[in-house]
Amino acid sequence: MSKGTVVLAYSGGLDTSCILVWLKEEGYDVITYLANIGQVEDFDAAKKKAESLGAKKVFIEDLRAEFVEEFIWPSVQASAIYEDRYLLGTSVARPCIARRQIQIARQEGAQYVSHGATGKGNDQIRFELTCYALYPEVQIIAPWRIPEFYNRFVGRKDLMEYAEKHGIPVPVTPKAPWSMDANLMHISYESGILENPKSHAPADLYLMTKNPEDAPNSPDVLEIEFKKGVPIKVTHVKEGKSKDTPLDIFSYLNEMGGRHGVGRIDIVENRFIGMKSRGIYETPGGTILYHAHLDIETFTMDREVRRIKQGLGVKFAEMLYNGFWYSPECEFVRHCIDKSQESVEGKVQLSVFKGQVYILGRESPKSLYNEELVSMDVQGDYDPCDASGFIKINAVRLREHHRLQGEHRSKH
Numbered sequence: 001m002s003k004g005t006v007v008l009a010y011s012g013g014l015d016t017s018c019i020l021v022w023l024k025e026e027g028y029d030v031i032t033y034l035a036n037i038g039q040v041e042d043f044d045a046a047k048k049k050a051e052s053l054g055a056k057k058v059f060i061e062d063l064r065a066e067f068v069e070e071f072i073w074p075s076v077q078a079s080a081i082y083e084d085r086y087l088l089g090t091s092v093a094r095p096c097i098a099r100r101q102i103q104i105a106r107q108e109g110a111q112y113v114s115h116g117a118t119g120k121g122n123d124q125i126r127f128e129l130t131c132y133a134l135y136p137e138v139q140i141i142a143p144w145r146i147p148e149f150y151n152r153f154v155g156r157k158d159l160m161e162y163a164e165k166h167g168i169p170v171p172v173t174p175k176a177p178w179s180m181d182a183n184l185m186h187i188s189y190e191s192g193i194l195e196n197p198k199s200h201a202p203a204d205l206y207l208m209t210k211n212p213e214d215a216p217n218s219p220d221v222l223e224i225e226f227k228k229g230v231p232i233k234v235t236h237v238k239e240g241k242s243k244d245t246p247l248d249i250f251s252y253l254n255e256m257g258g259r260h261g262v263g264r265i266d267i268v269e270n271r272f273i274g275m276k277s278r279g280i281y282e283t284p285g286g287t288i289l290y291h292a293h294l295d296i297e298t299f300t301m302d303r304e305v306r307r308i309k310q311g312l313g314v315k316f317a318e319m320l321y322n323g324f325w326y327s328p329e330c331e332f333v334r335h336c337i338d339k340s341q342e343s344v345e346g347k348v349q350l351s352v353f354k355g356q357v358y359i360l361g362r363e364s365p366k367s368l369y370n371e372e373l374v375s376m377d378v379q380g381d382y383d384p385c386d387a388s389g390f391i392k393i394n395a396v397r398l399r400e401h402h403r404l405q406g407e408h409r410s411k412h
Helices: 016-025 044-051 064-078 091-108 123-134 156-164 245-258 284-300 303-322 326-338 387-411
Strands: 004-009 028-036 057-062 112-114 140-141 179-182 186-188 219-227 229-234 265-268 276-282 345-351 356-361
Touching: 004 016, 016 028, 016 044, 016 156, 028 044, 028 091, 028 276, 044 057, 044 140, 057 064, 057 091, 064 091, 064 186, 064 245, 064 284, 064 303, 091 123, 091 186, 091 303, 091 345, 123 186, 123 387, 219 245, 229 284, 245 284, 245 345, 284 326, 284 356, 303 326
Parallel strands: 004 028, 004 112, 028 057, 112 140
Antiparallel strands: 179 186, 186 276, 219 229, 219 345, 265 276, 345 356
16 A cells, blocks of 8 residues: 655666665655756666656756746846855755646645755755745655665665666766765765865866966957846857857856856855865856856946845845755845946956956946046036045044053053
């Protein structure tokens, strides 16, 4: 007698293949679901593997276009960056993946969903909060939080033995001494030999970007056109090549950034669950867009509006990292950020070279820059005496501050 149907977020790897068979052992009918979000993957082989292991149905879903338009673009508008450095490539993919998993669960009448996220990581939270937000009645099976499972499979050796016993094909190539997660936005590397924060990343770790030292000796100059804070076209200035669909734009920026070694970072970050972790990320296209968007936004947005929007961007990044994409507060913040982008329109020219992004110039029909007003050679409508008021107000504050500090020091 079946306990019910479960939709498993499946990668085709050792962990989720073992979970598939374990779920069947536990009495569930298993539907596997694999999302294509831009990772290099043999999807046909993964489908055949899941079928051979007894999956009732297998869904392979191409989510690349919606991933860019509905998840990456709002992050670009927000200038979303976690703890000043991380562009959230893994975080932004999870609500996209989980949303489709829930759609399949509803469509197939499944009462359960399952995933292979570790009990120490952020992904379990991101997946499960999305699932509960979009399908409140769903029940979640998280094997790496079930004692019967994690006590049985203490390490990779236990998984390998289980796989051999149950006819699960095992990798023939040695496993890299770190874990990796790839999508269109980035590749992340963590665990294994990287857990020592002092250890340098091996030179052969990076798959998405060239070593900047080995990058071309001449830059590529690109022009990115924005409307309402999202890119609508990218053009290679010298070659004249251009892309104008969201997926093509982002893929081309990944190619250009990867060629020049743009977007590598090695950081220690604060996980939501209360521990610090070391992560290495390469985000070539996202890094280019972060700099280009920041430039056109500053050029076209009112100073005080931008000050508020910056705070909202920080809040959005925290909510995205922590798994709250589908929360009412995140929906509200996204709406506010989207409103702020109405006039963020124009073109930015930049070069990518040896790991860096260099802004070269910008233009916009909605620019708030007044060349005549700011010119040192033209008086324009600005009266230099107007500066006196700013100076006087702040001079009083600064004089009083330092006078009182001096008094306090003399007393002690």
